[in-house]
Amino acid sequence: MKIAIVGAGPAGSLLACYLVRRGHQVEVYERRPDPRRYDDEEGRSINLGLSARGMRALTDVGLMAEIQPLTVPMRGRAVHAPDGKVAFHPYGNRQTEILHSIRRRDLVISLINQADSAGVAFRFDTTLSALPEADAVVGADGAFSTVRTLMHRGARADFRQEYLPWGYKELTIPTMPSHHEALHVWPGGDDGLIVTHPNLDGSATATLFLPYDKLAAITDPEAFFAERFPDALALIPDLAKEFAERPVGHLVSIRTAPWHHEGQVVLIGDAAHAVYPFYGQGMNSALEDCTVLDACLDEHPDDLAAAFAEFERRRRPHTDVLDELSRQNFVELRERVRSPLHHARKRADLTLARIFPGRWVPLYTMVSHTTTPYADALAKAKRQDAVLRWAAVGAAGLAAVAMLARKVR
């Protein structure tokens, strides 16, 4: 069968590897130039946190060994307090419970090379505005998917697009003085948030998230940093220049249905479900889509309509939950990581996980370090929370009984 994929981002180029392995004739159309020839990052989300789901999907096509050396481990969060103190909080109990920072470009080039050598045809510099000729078309063309628009035209499609009222700017930290192997966070509450991902060369990319009105009101970025994030100011030597030159990035959440049309079209990745980036799961869920779709094609090898329908049925409830989790983690990153109580709770979670290995798994661990489907992870976390609450009630009850017993005696 001839299958056309629109978009050679993480989702499209990984799916190309899966589909060519199934024996299909695969063609990928990509608006941008071949990243192997040109370096055009557009300065947007240039490094990302790869976690268990993405790694599992890359392992399935035999790429993880090649990609591993391109990543920098992030072993936990380094939280910066206003006074400049840095507190390190590990992501998990085990060596494997870490994230991996990777340049989007490096990941995509590996995927394209792999697909290319397996016989996938790539058409770069090609912006599609109509569906290409093929037995089926996969829309992997990101949050503003043209394939989605074409597929939904005139149809009874549900669609929800929501912008976070915060934009972002990417800035460069040439060297991180401590905790290079960490995701650094400056939680600024309603006044902003900085998150950094490390690069192989010892530098890090900082992303400043800020409400639009505050972002627009900054006339002197150095003065702004001196007031809000003084210790970050010292780390970004080119602040004024970068702040002036780099575009403001926007954050959009997208949910939609249906994801497919009669075995002819199917959406994956951000085209089907875009989330705010605060759980670091956008790309990971896009890559995981490919494994789920591949499994559905396995079950319905001769019936694309059934495979696509099953893919949406099986997958959408989980990406809907990821959308919720990504919203909640925005609050966590900008607010709660400042609170000692929050860290006490996190530590208690990790301690329980050590005492009951496999039976008590913190939500963050399930989402980032396992491939438990998102909705199942959330459901399990809620059950754990209920146990904790009942334990607290039970403890209070026991204390009351003990007091009464003393009085009675």
Add this chain to the structure above:
Amino acid sequence: MKIAIVGAGPAGSLLACYLVRRGHQVEVYERRPDPRRYDDEEGRSINLGLSARGMRALTDVGLMAEIQPLTVPMRGRAVHAPDGKVAFHPYGNRQTEILHSIRRRDLVISLINQADSAGVAFRFDTTLSALPEADAVVGADGAFSTVRTLMHRGARADFRQEYLPWGYKELTIPTMPSHHEALHVWPGGDDGLIVTHPNLDGSATATLFLPYDKLAAITDPEAFFAERFPDALALIPDLAKEFAERPVGHLVSIRTAPWHHEGQVVLIGDAAHAVYPFYGQGMNSALEDCTVLDACLDEHPDDLAAAFAEFERRRRPHTDVLDELSRQNFVELRERVRSPLHHARKRADLTLARIFPGRWVPLYTMVSHTTTPYADALAKAKRQDAVLRWAAVGAAGLAAVAMLARKVR
């Protein structure tokens, strides 16, 4: 100022009356032919329930006296049980707490005549696909607004479009044997819902709402009615013919933001907020938009940007609540109106309203028979519910104390 309105539906033609009164030069573009010359109903939602908000808006431009004779009062709901029994439940305690059934066409023609004679220029048979030349453009072009799409292009707009998985068909009841002055309901649970609005000539328009799969599965409409709605079957002599000829209508809910752009464009009516029709408030809220926008123009006569921004700030929270209420009322109409408990609760509400006039107002009454803004109505209803709950707890508590007291004695 020259203001262009796109859409001569209820919202656009009423706003034309308001704007020409403010001294503006108003031009209205409408895709369909002039309804005063042609009868082209397309068979869709041909009669609607006008309630307090819409009436208030029509009174403001002096039209209610002219429109009143075109309406049929609906004094309550006539609920049809499976055994054919009909129970009548009045809408309120007072003569004025009723709805008014009107043909959409009659309403729009009155509005167009009024606007026309005040100097508004109408351009019928004109489908706009670009914004017209004017100092400001009003998008009153309904749920699938072209003005909205043009205004949001490239902007960070929030947008949510959701289809109910139920479609509808309109059918004709030449004479309603009893309770002509009522809204008739056949609550069929998950198996369908029929609602009728009366017409001046003694006939009524029935709307059959059904899940799409069930609608598609009907091969013999008479057999379907004989099984599900036997007493309705007898009322619709042309059932088979109408069922085959009339199109399936779709129900969409739309929320979006922003509603305006820099004093140049503003959205009203279904273009800004479309709701499921189960609270009978879609057109009423569209008409009410005109009074709210007019008030904002009063406050900012020389600053359209400020007026449009204030309109959205003041109005959107209320239409968001209407969206929720319209979803809830879908459950009420198809399920709860079957339950005696529900009617007991409704009667208790009306009794409390009689005992505490003005202080206890059922939610349905506030939404349909007053102009209390939707969100304020919901908040007040929630407070009333809390009082009822506490009263119940209090009664139970008193009973318990009484029992204890008896035991102690």
